[in-house]
Amino acid sequence: MLNKTLKIIRQYHQLDISSLAFKLNxxxxxxxxxxxxxxTITPKLLQQYSNLFEIPQASLLFFSESIANExxxxxxxxxxxxxxxLNVADWVAEKNDKKIKx
Numbered sequence: 069m070l071n072k073t074l075k076i077i078r079q080y081h082q083l084d085i086s087s088l089a090f091k092l093n094x095x096x097x098x099x100x101x102x103x104x105x106x107x108t109i110t111p112k113l114l115q116q117y118s119n120l121f122e123i124p125q126a127s128l129l130f131f132s133e134s135i136a137n138e139x140x141x142x143x144x145x146x147x148x149x150x151x152x153x154l155n156v157a158d159w160v161a162e163k164n165d166k167k168i169k170x
Contacts, residue, residue, distance in 0.1 A: 070114075073128055075103040077121055080160070092116050122163050127156050 078088050089099040092113065101107040118125045 070109050070129070071103055071105040074109070074117060077117065077123070077128075078103070081121065091120060121160070123156070123160060127159075130156070 078085070083091075085099050085103075086096050089096045092099065093116075094113070098107060102109060102113070114125055114128060117123070117128060
């Protein structure tokens, strides 16, 4: 589900596939296949996402794990997980606000 996480992050930042592929120094087709789950996400690429969007790799992996387990884990645990995900989203939003104000 890491592919879905990376796609969501791209969409959240309102980047089209071509623009992000350029920033990551990969082809558009590579990114399309990564987001579709057809290509493997390398540690190097994960680091590039982490650096580009200023999101720790652990948070990327955590978010993707929560997407993969939706419907498979107890409701109480999902609610706790949702809180963590919202904290990550708030953290990202704050970073964006700081960039806009700078």
